[in-house]
Amino acid sequence: MATYSEPTIHELFDLSGKVALITGGTGWLGTSLSRALAEAGAAVVISSREASRASDAAAGLPTPGSATHYGVALDHTDPKSIASGFAAAVEAAGQVDGVGEPLGRVNGQREVPIGGCKPGQLEAFSDRIFIGPQDRTG
16 A cells, blocks of 8 residues: 655745745845745845845845845836846846735835735735746846
8 A cells, every 4th residue: 555645844835946036025024025935945135225224134034954145225116226136136146036025006106015005905916916936037
């Protein structure tokens, strides 16, 4: 009789060798998302408008494996900064496999944290909360 062995939680959620870019990663939700991905083995690139703030946050992430974490400057309100921030993330980590964005634009207004949304507004940007995998090489 064959025996069945269920995979462990670590096997199910192992992100070793993957790189996640967390935009707005120094806020409360971004910090939690970054920590969870790092604990699962991913290399995490945290972005913030201030590079030093992003680097400090990345330095505080756990490293259960051999992953290295990075911080880059990226301002959601500036298209040039978005492009240069993504390029900096790829340059630092060598790749970006997924992007977590715990901020969103609500009804064309300034980006707001998810916790600041009114009922029904989350759906207006739910497709931006997690986007992955990313192919921005071309």
